[in-house]
Amino acid sequence: MRKRKQAPLLLSAETCKELTELISDYVTGQLKPSLKREFEQHLSICPDCVNFLNSYKKTIALTGALEPTTLPAKVRNNVLDFLRKKMRRIATFLFCLASQFSG
Amino acid sequence: MQVSIDSGFSMAQHPSAAISMGELVSRRTSKAPRVTRRRKAGNQDIGLIERLKAGDQAALEAIFNLYSGKLYNVAHRILGEAADTEEVIQDVFWTVYRKAKSFQGNSQFSTWLYRLTVNAALGKIRRSKRNKEVEYEEFLPKFQDDGHHMVRPVVDWSDTLDEKYARRELQELLGQALSQLKPLDKAVIVLSDLEGHSDGEIAASVGLTVSAVKTRLHRARLFLRGKLAVHLGHSAA
Numbered sequence: 001m002r003k004r005k006q007a008p009l010l011l012s013a014e015t016c017k018e019l020t021e022l023i024s025d026y027v028t029g030q031l032k033p034s035l036k037r038e039f040e041q042h043l044s045i046c047p048d049c050v051n052f053l054n055s056y057k058k059t060i061a062l063t064g065a066l067e068p069t070t071l072p073a074k075v076r077n078n079v080l081d082f083l084r085k086k087m088r089r090i091a092t093f094l095f096c097l098a099s100q101f102s103g
Numbered sequence: 104m105q106v107s108i109d110s111g112f113s114m115a116q117h118p119s120a121a122i123s124m125g126e127l128v129s130r131r132t133s134k135a136p137r138v139t140r141r142r143k144a145g146n147q148d149i150g151l152i153e154r155l156k157a158g159d160q161a162a163l164e165a166i167f168n169l170y171s172g173k174l175y176n177v178a179h180r181i182l183g184e185a186a187d188t189e190e191v192i193q194d195v196f197w198t199v200y201r202k203a204k205s206f207q208g209n210s211q212f213s214t215w216l217y218r219l220t221v222n223a224a225l226g227k228i229r230r231s232k233r234n235k236e237v238e239y240e241e242f243l244p245k246f247q248d249d250g251h252h253m254v255r256p257v258v259d260w261s262d263t264l265d266e267k268y269a270r271r272e273l274q275e276l277l278g279q280a281l282s283q284l285k286p287l288d289k290a291v292i293v294l295s296d297l298e299g300h301s302d303g304e305i306a307a308s309v310g311l312t313v314s315a316v317k318t319r320l321h322r323a324r325l326f327l328r329g330k331l332a333v334h335l336g337h338s339a340a
Contacts, residue, residue, distance in 0.1 A: 014250070015246075015249070015250025015251065016246060016250055016251050016252050017246040017250040017251075018250060020244055020246075020325075021321075023321070024317065024320060024321040024324065025317070047256065047257075048251075048252045048255055048256055048257040049252075049257070050259070051256070051257040051258060051259035052244070052252070052257045054259045054261040055257075055258075055259055055260055055261050055328055055331070055332065056324065056325075056328050057261070058260075058261035058264060058331075059277075059324060059327050059328040059331060060296055060324060062264075062273060062277050062331075063277060063281070063292065063296040063297065063324075063327060064296050064297060064299075065274075066274055066277060066278060066281070066297055067274060068172075068173075068176040068297070069175065069176050069179040069180065070172065070175075070176075071171055071172045071175040071176075071192075072185075075175070075185075075188075075189045075192070076171065078189060078193075079167070079171070079189065079192055079193045079196060080164065080167065082193050082197070083163060083164070083167070083193075083196055083197065083200065084160075086197060086200075087160045087163070087200065091160070
């Protein structure tokens, strides 16, 4: 017997659990307008979710404010030295090869 | 008092929701300048990659000067070790030199560079087998059968954080939590929340679908939030 195709599950923001699943798309402005309305309706009656949302947003803001690790000058010089040496070796090899053929 | 939490939505009942959306989405909403910047960088990249393909060694140094700082930051956040990061950066730029001719331009040059970096960093972790994975479950929100939060009331600690901790302490706290993420999740969150890449760009860089990127990003953010909550003496739920 052929299996009937299951209808895709429709997301909603009716419960706190469902809202939490959508929170990432909400804060990055990626929720469809209908879902966004539902999301905000839930927020207007649920202080727990408002508090959760605030702490979620704060976490993202703090992560974004993490200072980047700067490339140390020593590492920069080491890597550039390595690359120059390798490139020089290849250039020498190609030069020798070319002079063999031309000679 | 009416406090706006998002455009067109008014939070009359919950002034605590006043944490600025601007603070959070500034990286993503400031798309226009970033796109322009990227386009300029893209044009510059095309010139450099063409020179590199033609064997111009100075082009590699120019590419190194443009990208080494950003790639170092990404690799270091994923690996956590300075020595490993140096090796990865060295491998990445040597690969760029060797494989420049195979770069077809189907993706942005910068996406290729990030992909090389993430792959090299993840490969290093796999080979070293010294990655201690932390279980996320303890730090994720939990819900009752009816879908309500398991622990109520949920505390909004977002405002108290800056009062309780100095900026440096907060950075250390979050940096430590970030270092406990699974390697691929770490890569995803670093590219997204630290570097400001779009989900599509991240998907191309780490070899996942956009939907998988979103799932990982969300779980990683929930984990980080949970770690901060627990540190502050609240429930992650």
